[in-house]
Amino acid sequence: MAKIASSFLDISYLDSLSCQQSPIHRLDPRAKVIATAFFIVSVVSFGKYEITGLIPFFLYPIVLIALGDLPLVYLLKKILLAAPFAVFIGMFNPLIDRAILMNLGPVGISGGWISFASIMLRFVLTVSAVLALIASTGFASICMSLEKMGAPNSFAVQLLFLYRYIFVLTDEASRMVRARALRAFEGKGMGFKVFTSMIGQLLLRALDRAQRIHLAMRCRGFDGEIRVFRQLTFGRHDGAFILGWFMLFVLMRLVDIPQWMGNSVTEFIR
């Protein structure tokens, strides 16, 4: 029950963030999607033992969050919530790859730990970039940009409809769950039979609703195609955004900047 309510609030909150005004929000959604795609591919293209080379990439999500006026703590919490799968798989690395690769003073660090750290870094980078993307762009705009970039119209429309009715159906589901919980006294969980019945009811109601929506659509002239009204304009800012970040990502991928900075500093100290 809490899961339904909190997920509903989550989506709603993230989408409301996208209605803010900021230099990032004003960019064409396609620019942001493309830049984020470059970002993710660059980040995951590193070798599995890479740590220092990944760090400059934090610049991208940080800039998006700062300029886009996005709530940092909220995003960090979401990243934390999403971490378990990556941690679970990544945990095996230290267990299996035990060869010592690096010494920090007296402590030997195995390759497994290094690759685990690399995995976690990648995780935080990629997830924060995606969250910053959705929080600064809005779901409907992303769907529009996907369609303009070649996705089939039926898929973009499907995404929009799905999104529209997630709230309605999660609302129905949470009401049913709450109603049951108020009348359930023994045990804490839902039994299989009740579950099936509830899901079945929810499904029937969903099917009925789909029919009514279809009726409403036909009554307003639906002929099989959804024509979208939104205009997207791609300007110089957007081109500059993509190009600028692309070049920066290439630079950061080829040159290990922190290593270079560190070397300069340690040499200077000597």
Added chain:
Amino acid sequence: MHMADALISPAVGVTMWAATAGLTLYSAKKLKENPDDSQTPLMGVLGAFIFAAQMINFTIPATGSSGHLGGGMILAVLLGPYAAFITLASVLTVQALFFADGGLLALGCNIFNLGFFPCFIAYPFIYKQIAGDRPTRHRILAGAIAASILGLQMGAFGVVLETLFSGISELPFVTFLLLMQPIHLAIGIVEGLVTAAVVTFIWKARPEILNMAGAARPIGRLDIKNVLAGLLVVAAVTGGILSWFASDHPDGLEWSMFHTSGKEKLEPAEKGLHSLFARLQEKTAFLPDYGFMKVEPDKPSKHEASAAPEKKEPWPAVSAGTSVSGLVGGTMAMGLAGFIGFALKKRHKQR
């Protein structure tokens, strides 16, 4: 079961994206051929239903853990394979964007693992054969369980392969397999039971829904074969081309466009293919566990140039001297990035 971006390599990610994009375009085309415009709201609402239904948990007796609906099979039964695939793809997209449940690059993998196998293989070849035309309570049960188990097993195997080919996680093939498949067998059984129960519910309450679903969307065997053939070609070509330039070597990927010397271009290709074949050998031989590790000792011999001191690992940058600088530099870089962000935010607020 959702793959994260942190665990895949660009080669795997892009290949699976290409496969998924192809499937999506194909399904959309197939949907256009069927002039049933009531599908548009139906797909949207059913996608939302799956979303909502996944939030409801039930307790599995005797284990104390909870289960929930996956939904792929139910969608396939109600919508037919093409519409179900698009609907599932949309649900996974929303999950990836809003809940970080699977990454953006990994979305291609996830849609393939969780969408292709149930919709295009398990449903037409298992469920439909058993329970499609003349459903009875028992046929629905058998069909749903068999189809769910198969679909999930194949999906789980997909995850294992994708993780393996990415080379980021150290999990050896057989260990991962032994981890994933039994778990997903159990999940498959539960999913099958839930699917069967819900389908039976609908069948009893409103049988005409199932009849319409089955009849209106014929999928000849020919179509599936085309799909599979096309996919294999796409996957082979993309994967082949990419792995030619990639190396699943701890060195990381060498982007061919950034290399200037011809010699360096050849080496990665050899290494890439070599280790690929080496791993295939390991897999087909019944050697447990440390097959992955066994390949590695060969590699340093190809890396005379990047001699690392005492250690046998081939990664040149990770040695005693550079590690301290690396730490210093890393901290500095992180601090710098954070400072830039802070400054930007302040400037933005002042405006």
Added chain:
Amino acid sequence: MSHHIVEMKDLHYTYPDGNSALHGVSFRITHGETVAIVGANGAGKSTILLHLNGCLIPETGTVRIGDFPLTRKTLEHVRRTVGMVFQDPDDQLFMPSVYEDVAYGPLNLGLPLEDVEERVVQALSTVGMLHLKDRPPYRLSGGEKRSVAIATVLSMSPSILVMDEPTSNLDPKARRQLIHLLKTFEHTIILATHDLDMVLDLCSRTIVLKKGRVEADGPTRDILQNQELLDACRLEKPLQLQSCPICNPGSGMQ
């Protein structure tokens, strides 16, 4: 203009699941009338409304909207003339934003973009929702959704407005605003409703349904004061008439 007449002659309809909903319904509504269709749940109100817009085709009998008898071929014409507002606005607001929902109908009619823009602004201003044009529908209140749903239909410039339970789930203020709004319309308005007080306020004529047949059809005042008729049809007097000592001699306040 006399050509926007709504006429039903001996309409029969049975649902696919066997439920026989209408057993010979006939009435004639002329242009500009505001008519309420009342009756118990299951009496057939919604079924009649669905025929008015061509969502259902009569089993036997005829439906005539303006110049056109209702057949599969005239559906498009009928749908341009009759605008239907559904009971659950969530079923009617399916686009990502208010603006796009109101623009949906005109776009489907093939109107050029400037005309669409004009119609959308006009419709939203009429219902007082222009300031919400960029909102996604899931962030609207019940009353706002209801108003926007009306706008989605208004933008198609229908001459006949059909509404199913328009005041359900509205708070008193929103309800009052809706009644006020409907009073300003010059369209022919046909409402199916349980809200008998609104009927008294708004509708000059009332049709009472009982088990798929027209039980009474006449001036609202007469019908809603006929205690026997109301009792027989599972209805009551509107609340504003219930404690009136003249209408209910001897009852007083209880």
